[in-house]
Amino acid sequence: MTGARNKLRIGFIPLVDAATLVVAVDKGFARAEGLDVELVREVSWSNVRDKLNVGVFDAAHLLAPVAIASSLGLGHIKVPIVAPFNLAMNGNAITVSLPLYAQLRDVADGDLADPSTSAQALAEIVRLRGKSGAEPLTFGMTFPFSTHNYQLRYWMAAGGIDPDEDVRLVVLPPPYMMQSLSNGQVDGFCVGAPWNSLAVNASVGRILHFGVDIFPRAPEKLLALQESLAQKEPGMVAALTRAHAKAANFVGLSSNHEEVAAILARPDRVGVDANVILRTLGGRLRVASEGAERECSNYLLFGQNGAGRPDPRHAAWLYAQMLRWGQARHAPGFLAAAMHTYRPDLYDAAMQGDAMPAPAGEAIAAFTGPVFDDRDPVGYLKAFAIGCKYA
């Protein structure tokens, strides 16, 4: 890395899905690539976005939809962002309050573990509340441009609920989720790890669905940089990408999970109990406080063994969600610009020789509804009765 810039400041939000980034720095993978990285823990996605956009951060652990929104200039200043590495897939869960869970069980026609059944049960509760004049149900999520928001909406709409009319969706900082559920400000939420587990452990909620029940493979977090920086410093970006690929392989090995959990548990990283993190890494989550446990090997996926290679089809799919829920109006060039945020070419350039064969492009689909076709996001949206305001 002669002549290239090697000092970087990288922002992150305290979540288990930042593991690859944190391990890349704290386990020395970044240093081995000649990089001197300062990790900065942030309190809000707005801050991460703004600090990345003005160059206070050189790179960031970022919600994939925020990166795309920034590239398109949706709702905020337009700054083209690129991702040379896919930090994490999946990892979210939908947690509901104990009273709401009891109601869902009462009205459910079948097994609540099936998201179609639970969505229909939720729709029934929404109808009953509407008839009795009760306040609409309120659900928390972490940001408007987030997979959490799209997971909740997709699930609800599949049951016949219009998430913009029939319920309230509010943004809550993850550390406030548990308290808001226990004091009744929200009836449920969709959030990443470890926040669902903490609500279960505190006996204030029950995990109704893992994110993978809604979308088996959902894009979640990216390693994001300004496109202009990536153009100026290709050597640095390549070194950073290689450090992440190695860190992801380390995080992906279950024999390393105890060490990874201990690193993430530090107060200046995620700062929660190492045991909760360890369960998350292994995809073994307690779904109810009385101890019912559920195991799921793809609960949270890091970019190991080539999965860190960005897949632009994910960007197209996220863009389709933005169209469906009125966050974007379809415009010429938007689809291409969204897909250009995901940069497998930067990944390939960094991994020359070391690259694992790219995983076969798995179909992008949900528990119900059509398979996604990235060549025709608007056509895909025609299948949905709810949403699709500006498609």
Next chain:
Amino acid sequence: MKIVIVDESPIRAAILEEGLRDAGFMSVERLSDMNNLLMRIQAIDPEVILIDLENPSRDTLEQMFQVSRAVRRPVAMFVDQSDAASIRASIDAGVSAYIVDGLKKERVKSILDLCISRFNAFSRLQNELERAKTDLEDRKTLDRAKGILMKSKGLTEDEAYRLMRGAAMRENKKIADIAHAVLTAAELLK
């Protein structure tokens, strides 16, 4: 013009409010409790909302403005990307502004500039306090170390000080660190 300050630091919010009042903005409200933020902002109906960047509720605020039909929609400052330097300055200072669309830019600019300078003044104040605290601690340590050296080696106060300063220069350390080492050593040799 109605301005709302959302800040969990009451001292900083008070400093900012005072600045705004001095500049002729008389209608300033401070919110520090994050409960029912939307309802309270709705009741006040401000043209400008200022929030500190340490506040996790910033994401909540952004979404409220995107979806709410009840609040007149404030948007993030400078979405028209005309003033990168101002954005950078406000982020460095630790404050973010949301404004109702259509407000005259020069008026908002003066408010933001005032915010930036008050936030910076506040962190300078904090740093000075922090430094004063450290200085005081260091002086106490130094005095105790001097006392130990005077007693154990029969030195005058001036000689004890010069001995430590010499060690600090040789080892390229701060004299406070040497004093700390003396205290630790004395504790171990007790």
